[in-house]
Amino acid sequence: MPRPTKHAPERGDARTRLLEAARDVVRTKGFAATTVDDLCKTAGVTKGAFFHHFKSKDALGVAVAEFWTETTSALFETAPYHTPTDPLDRVLAYIGFRRAMITDDITEFTCLVGTLAQEVHATAPEIRDAAGVSIFSHAETLEADIAAAVDERGIAPTVWNPASLARHFQATVQGAFILAKAGNNPDLARETLDHLDRYVRHLFGVQESNISGDLQ
Amino acid sequence: MPRPTKHAPERGDARTRLLEAARDVVRTKGFAATTVDDLCKTAGVTKGAFFHHFKSKDALGVAVAEFWTETTSALFETAPYHTPTDPLDRVLAYIGFRRAMITDDITEFTCLVGTLAQEVHATAPEIRDAAGVSIFSHAETLEADIAAAVDERGIAPTVWNPASLARHFQATVQGAFILAKAGNNPDLARETLDHLDRYVRHLFGVQESNISGDLQ
DNA sequence: GATAAGATACCAACCGGTTGGTATTAACAA
DNA sequence: TTGTTAATACCAACCGGTTGGTATCTTATC
Known part of the structure; x- marks a missing residue:
């Protein structure tokens, strides 16, 4: 076990602490309104760090x-919505999982990269692209289940395809967050x-069903 | 006819020019990143104004x-999607109208108040609420057509209702904008x-149909 | 002792906002 | 018609605090 120093925040974790601070503060205030001093204060480090x-x-x-890409992909990989053997059940369980993540605290369940993309799409292409990778790579993890469900159910989608539906999932989730914010109501x-x-x-x-009972 | 002054920007329109500047600049850079000087320069007025x-x-x-609420409600009121006599056709024509508004320039077709709501939801309640009014009052203009379509088609929605569907329209549109921004692709x-x-x-x-042919 | 990690002190530019003033217009009286 | 008053509309210069960023130094780790 590494010997802790006398300082409360241990050495070597300043970068992670700053990233966690950024994740939380940016979701609350947005990127532009978040100052470097904000992040340093929240992370308990100095500007030099x-x-x-x-x-x-x-x-x-x-x-x-x-x-955000790393932490959320780890979260979704280990999430329980993968357990059903029927691929369509997994797809529906994904929606239930997203629904179950919605809590009373809006800043807690909303999406950092959705916020980032909207704010900087025209002014900071590098940030926008990193946010885009986050959203679209996550959408791709859904594609396999959707495609499997298409196969298993023997349906033949014409105008839509699994990739398109997976992206529509993400759009719907992002739109859901915006309405929750605008109406201040999860x-x-x-x-x-x-x-x-x-x-x-x-x-x-x-068949339709009341989904509020079988989340996850 | 009022005699114009010697100055290029006529007297009395500074407020409107500033609002138009804000509409355009905020959609591009976001609210926090937009400075008062930005707006003054774009509007061609001084800070005093x-x-x-x-x-x-x-x-x-x-x-x-x-x-935004005023200008967009005027736009939608006079839009051609109201003309069909069948209420469901009007509802579908609304979607077609929204689809036809999507151009190559992302900042041009995206929604100011969606951007505002997401950015300031936790930091500027007054702006957030004004954005909320804009979104939800627009959703309400859809309710009548949706309700009329429900009546006319004799369907009996149980878990959803016209108001809920109208809000879902707005969520979907907002989510569509976020994905377009994140992927930099309309x-x-x-x-x-x-x-x-x-x-x-x-x-x-x-029946489903290829909607790309009958926009508006 | 070399290198990474972090602290301290500092800066020039920029930010929202204020100040004190001027130009224009409308209302009304003489 | 002219002069007075008041209100609105707008301007140029300025202010103090904040901003992202830097230079320099100290401390820990290999």
Whole structure:
């Protein structure tokens, strides 16, 4: 076990602490309104540490988007929605999982990279692209289950395809977050996920059901 | 006819010019990254004029959200999607209208108040609420057509209702914008509106169709 | 002792906002 | 018609605090 120093925040974790601070503060205030001093104060480090690990504020923006990609992909990989043997059940369980993640605290369940993409799409292409990778690589993890469900159910989608539907999932989730923020009410996010659930059941020709009982 | 002064920007329109500047610049850079000087330069007025018309930058934020509400409601009121006599056709034509508004320039077709709501939801409640009014009052204009379509088609929605579906429309549109920004590609927005079209046709039990031909 | 990690002190530019003033217009009285 | 008053609209210069970023130094680790 590494011998801790006398200082409360241990040496070597300043970068991670700054990324966690950025994740939380940016989701609350947005990227532009978040100052470097904000992040240093939240992380409990000084400016010298910040610019030692990130060459600029924009570089931190890219890094925190990549950090988000790593942490969320780990979260979704180990999430229980993968357990059903029926691929369509996994797809529906994904929606249930996203729905179950919605809590009372809006900043807690909303998406960092969605916020980033919207804010910097025209001014910081590197941050925007890092956010784009996060969203679209996550969408790709859904494609396999959707494609398997298409195969297993023997349906033949014409105008849509698994990749398109996976992206539509992400759009719906992002839109759900915006309505929750605009109305300051998480129920608005749940409501739109219920419509998504209904749409998917239609595409695969299964009965509607009250989804609030079988989350995950 | 009022005699124009010697100055190029005529007297009395500074407020409108500032609101138009805010609409354009905020959609590009976001609210926090937009400086008062930015707006003054774009509008061709001085800071004195700015603070004569708006008591603070936040007050401008509220005013530009209200300005957006006024201009967009005027746009949608006179839009051609109201012409079909069948209410469901009007609902589908609304989606087609939204789809037809998507151009190559992302900042041009995306939604100011969606951007505002996401950025300031936790830090500027007054701006957030003004953005919320804009989104939800627009959703309400859809409710009548959706309800009329429900009546006319004799369907009996149980878990969803016209108000909920109208909000889902807005969530889907907002989500479409975020994906277009994240992927820097307007096609991503069109794609998700096609899924919405398909969902609505399902809810009302009508055949799918290639919607790209009958926009508006 | 070399290198990475972090602290301290500092800076020039920029930010939202204020100040004190001027130009224009409308209302009204003489 | 002219003069007065008041209110609105706008301008140029300025202010103090904040911003992202840097230079320099100290400390820990291999």
